[in-house]
Amino acid sequence: MSSSTNLYFEVDDLTITPTTNYSSTPFYVYANSSWPVSIYYTYSATGTPNILYTNAIALGATNVTINFMGARTGYTPRFVSGTYIYSPLISITPSGTFNNATTFTINSGGSSGVQYLVTGSAWQPYAAPFVLNGLPSGSGFIQAYMPLGSGSSPAQTPPLSTFQAAAVTANPAPGAVSGSYAVTANTATTNANIYWAMGDNLGNPRPPTP
Numbered sequence: 001m002s003s004s005t006n007l008y009f010e011v012d013d014l015t016i017t018p019t020t021n022y023s024s025t026p027f028y029v030y031a032n033s034s035w036p037v038s039i040y041y042t043y044s045a046t047g048t049p050n051i052l053y054t055n056a057i058a059l060g061a062t063n064v065t066i067n068f069m070g071a072r073t074g075y076t077p078r079f080v081s082g083t084y085i086y087s088p089l090i091s092i093t094p095s096g097t098f099n100n101a102t103t104f105t106i107n108s109g110g111s112s113g114v115q116y117l118v119t120g121s122a123w124q125p126y127a128a129p130f131v132l133n134g135l136p137s138g139s140g141f142i143q144a145y146m147p148l149g150s151g152s153s154p155a156q157t158p159p160l161s162t163f164q165a166a167a168v169t170a171n172p173a174p175g176a177v178s179g180s181y182a183v184t185a186n187t188a189t190t191n192a193n194i195y196w197a198m199g200d201n202l203g204n205p206r207p208p209t210p
Contacts, residue, residue, distance in 0.1 A: 011037050011078035014070035019082040023089045024109055028056040029066060029082065037070040049079075061086045061111055061146075090114065090144050099166035099189045101133035106144050116144040134163045165189040 016031050031039045031053050040049035041057070049069040057066065063085045070078040091107045106126050108114045114126040119140025126144065139162040166188035172181065185194050 010076040011035070011070040011072050014039065014068060014078040014080050016066075016068055016080055016082045019084075021085045021087045022059070023087055025060050025086070025111070026058040027060075027084070027086075028058055029084065030056050031068050031070075033070050035072065037072045037075075039068060039070050041066055041068045043067075059084055059086070061088070061113075088146055090146065092116075092142050092144055095161050097162045097164055099164065101131050101190070102163075103129050103131050104142060105129045106142075108144075108146060111146060114144055114146050116142060118142050132161075132163075135161070138163055165192045168194055 011033070013035060014031065014033050014037065016029060018029070031041065033039065039053040041051050041053050042049040043064055043066060045065065045067075049067050053068070065081055065083045067079065067081045070080075088108050088111050093105050093107070094102065106114055106116055108126075115123045116126045117123045118132065118135070119142075120136040142161065168185050168187045171184045171186075185196065187194060
């Protein structure tokens, strides 16, 4: 009487950390095993990983999938992969309501190649802070994104920006007056035109002077 059994030895504790999108460079990917295995990797979508892993892999501004293999003599190799997408944190400042020409800055953490768009215009490269002196309809958005090798970072859009003439102030202030006096009007918005008319609260013109 005899018996037999099938034996399988397999590398099963190959891990890679982290496995996530990233927003700053360089970004480091680590491969580990608690057992004495040789670890190989490749950036190719096909074929057996053939680059010996010796230290953390540094990634720049790119989108990539890395395939790893843990190998040990007498064991079936273990394969794991990680996909990494560079998604820089793009910020656009300032935002809000503005009474005069304003300088806007796009911060991409030092990465180059940012494209931006202002409401009513086309996409264009961002090279330095730029000045807006109004928008076609008085309000709109600034959008920005970064093109990458096999994709792009998400477009970043701040809250609505509005250009509005500052409030007009009159001197003397509205109220009861007597005698002859001059009325002046001012606004903090540079080069703004101020229009005026005389009449009562119902829009009736001022009566003739006796």
